[in-house]
Amino acid sequence: MKYMQGKYPIIASTTLAREIYDFTVCCPKIARAAEPGQFVTIAADGFPLRRPVSLCGIDKENGTIRLVFEVRGKGTKEISRLREGDMIDIIAPLGRGFRLKDYKTAILVGGGIGTPPMVPLAKIYGENCVAISGFRSAANVILQEDFKASGAKTVLCTDDGTMGRKGFVTAALREEIEIKKPDVIFACGPSPMIKGVVDIANEYGIPSQISLEERMGCGIGACLVCACRTVRNGEEFYAHVCQDGPVFESKDVIF
Amino acid sequence: MADMRVNIAGVEFKNPVITASGTFGYGREYEHFFPLSKLGGISTKGTTAEKRNGNLAPRIAETPSGILNSVGLQNPGIDKFIKVELPNLKSKDTVIIANIAGFSIEEYAKICEKLDGTNVDMIEINISCPNVKHGGAAFGTSCQSAAEVTKAVRASTKKPIIIKLSPNVTDITEIARAVEAEGADAVSLINTLLGMRIDINSRRPILKNNVGGLSGAAVFPVALRMVWQTANAVKIPVIGMGGISTWEDGIEMMLAGASAIQVGAALFKNPFAAVEIIDGMNDYLDRKGIKSVNEIVKKVQPW
Numbered sequence: 001m002k003y004m005q006g007k008y009p010i011i012a013s014t015t016l017a018r019e020i021y022d023f024t025v026c027c028p029k030i031a032r033a034a035e036p037g038q039f040v041t042i043a044a045d046g047f048p049l050r051r052p053v054s055l056c057g058i059d060k061e062n063g064t065i066r067l068v069f070e071v072r073g074k075g076t077k078e079i080s081r082l083r084e085g086d087m088i089d090i091i092a093p094l095g096r097g098f099r100l101k102d103y104k105t106a107i108l109v110g111g112g113i114g115t116p117p118m119v120p121l122a123k124i125y126g127e128n129c130v131a132i133s134g135f136r137s138a139a140n141v142i143l144q145e146d147f148k149a150s151g152a153k154t155v156l157c158t159d160d161g162t163m164g165r166k167g168f169v170t171a172a173l174r175e176e177i178e179i180k181k182p183d184v185i186f187a188c189g190p191s192p193m194i195k196g197v198v199d200i201a202n203e204y205g206i207p208s209q210i211s212l213e214e215r216m217g218c219g220i221g222a223c224l225v226c227a228c229r230t231v232r233n234g235e236e237f238y239a240h241v242c243q244d245g246p247v248f249e250s251k252d253v254i255f
Numbered sequence: 256m257a258d259m260r261v262n263i264a265g266v267e268f269k270n271p272v273i274t275a276s277g278t279f280g281y282g283r284e285y286e287h288f289f290p291l292s293k294l295g296g297i298s299t300k301g302t303t304a305e306k307r308n309g310n311l312a313p314r315i316a317e318t319p320s321g322i323l324n325s326v327g328l329q330n331p332g333i334d335k336f337i338k339v340e341l342p343n344l345k346s347k348d349t350v351i352i353a354n355i356a357g358f359s360i361e362e363y364a365k366i367c368e369k370l371d372g373t374n375v376d377m378i379e380i381n382i383s384c385p386n387v388k389h390g391g392a393a394f395g396t397s398c399q400s401a402a403e404v405t406k407a408v409r410a411s412t413k414k415p416i417i418i419k420l421s422p423n424v425t426d427i428t429e430i431a432r433a434v435e436a437e438g439a440d441a442v443s444l445i446n447t448l449l450g451m452r453i454d455i456n457s458r459r460p461i462l463k464n465n466v467g468g469l470s471g472a473a474v475f476p477v478a479l480r481m482v483w484q485t486a487n488a489v490k491i492p493v494i495g496m497g498g499i500s501t502w503e504d505g506i507e508m509m510l511a512g513a514s515a516i517q518v519g520a521a522l523f524k525n526p527f528a529a530v531e532i533i534d535g536m537n538d539y540l541d542r543k544g545i546k547s548v549n550e551i552v553k554k555v556q557p558w
């Protein structure tokens with residue numbers, strides 16, 4: 001599918017937690033083409049590079065997409081100043097999303113700001129998935145209502161136990177697999193978490209797909225900066241997160 | 256409509272705007288935004304004799320008004336380029352410049368020999384790679400090694416040759432003169448300026464390669480100065496680049512002495528930067544009543 005660049009109206013904006021923003025953008029063509037796991041790049045006034053943000057919602061009927069992002073630096077701070085009614089400059093939809101194939105049941109694992117791309121998957125799988133998410137502390141927890149509304153079994157973990165169960169998502173993942181082994185595991189989050197999830201998936205022989213992050217340039221596969229070590233045709237190949245990813249089959253990724 | 260055509264080493268470009276090597280791949284990605292036929296030309300991703308994966312990520316860092324990159328010449332190798340990418344590019348109705356790189360004189364010569372038998376329009380020789388045989392200093396940082404590369408590629412192809420100069424030198428005009436003397440048809444400049452950034456929390460350089468090349472708007476005044484000096488030092492055409500982001504920058508660069516220009520990093524923020532620069536330059540010429548873009552080349556009036 002072709003990606004496009006344009007300025008689109010923000011029709012709703014809220015704050016989900018400290019420094020975590022939630023924009024709904026009206027862009028019907030993009031919404032129609034977008035798939036779970038894909039991302040957009042947002043231009044930040046005064047900064048030479050766009051900021052990649054994964055899709056937290058795709059509403060094809062209403063022609064909107066939902067972008068949930070964290071302020072990490074000056075560029076995302078600048079973007080966070082946009083409000084309802086403002087125009088946002090995006091290129092979308094970008095990258096390869098999750099491959100749902102004929103997987104009937106799934107476990108979704110999201111860590112911190114890796115949680116938003118799990119929401120569209122929960123919408124699709126509904127009762128046929130378990131959505132596990134992990135955050136540092138109660139103050140960082142986001143998107144739990146969205147998972148519940150989708151019908152997914154929703155498991156919340158915090159590192160310090162201030163909300164949900166105390167501990168890492170990997171412990172919860174193991175328990176859920178023991179209860180019912182899913183056809184596939186989808187994960188997004190900090191790299192130690194991803195590594196932990198993939199190890200468990202491999203242990204149980206469950207295929208897994210992971211959404212990766214890397215510093216990007218063009219965002220469309222031309223400048224080749226966002227390299228990710230993979231195996232392709234039996235050889236080591238530096239794939240590109242923006243074009244070959246952000247979602248990879250974890251069996252192809254060299255950790 | 257002003258006449259936007261320019262001619263470099265006998266090759267006609269429909270306008271003077273070329274997309275810069277390494278920022279535009281082999282054209283496939285940006286074609287989703289606009290037809291490549293709008294461009295004066297395309298300088299392809301730097302291609303080497305064998306395929307390369309390049310450096311480990313992170314390979315990009317943002318800087319005030321610029322970016323640092325340390326891709327390390329990831330490319331599929333010259334044979335695949337000739338077989339797969341070149342035929343596609345040549346169907347796009349724009350000038351195709353094969354940008355190549357080597358780690359030995361023999362490698363440069365070998366790639367040019369292979370390209371000689373193709374329908375590529377021009378070859379741009381990136382001499383910013385380290386000379387592996389001689390301690391790793393870039394070929395482009397000494398007159399002698401720059402001249403040696405030029406001599407070798409000149410002997411291995413009849414295609415027009417553009418030598419792409421590194422700005423990481425004391426006097427870029429000396430290098431330009433040295434490659435002109437060995438038969439370069441044109442020079443292009445500037446490649447990226449070596450730079451660095453450090454994460455103050457981890458105390459690690461942001462780039463896994465520790466250092467990388469600076470480009471984008473931040474380097475424009477340096478690039479403009481070097482193009483001006485070089486255009487005054489050689490008789491062959493100069494292709495100017497480095498931080499060009501707007502049509503005004505393009506006009507400035509041509510006034511400084513560039514016969515054509517390249518646009519790179521600006522595309523990352525605005526994928527339409529190159530085509531907007533073409534339109535903006537054309538409007539400027541019309542407003543000023545200037546009939547041909549060639550009339551502004553090197554027309555700066557220094558004090």
Ligand SMILES: Cc1cc2nc3c(=O)[nH]c(=O)nc-3n(C[C@H](O)[C@H](O)[C@H](O)COP(=O)(O)O)c2cc1C
Pocket residue numbers: 217223225275276277278300301302322324326328354381419445446447469470471472474496497498499517518519520521
């Ligand atoms: C990501 C990236 C990759 C590049 N790769 C190459 C390359 O392979 N060969 C080359 O000659 N120049 C390469 N360059 C340098 C550009 O072609 C250009 O000389 C430089 O970026 C200055 O122009 P700009 O400021 O418009 O980007 C690269 C630049 C960037 C940003």
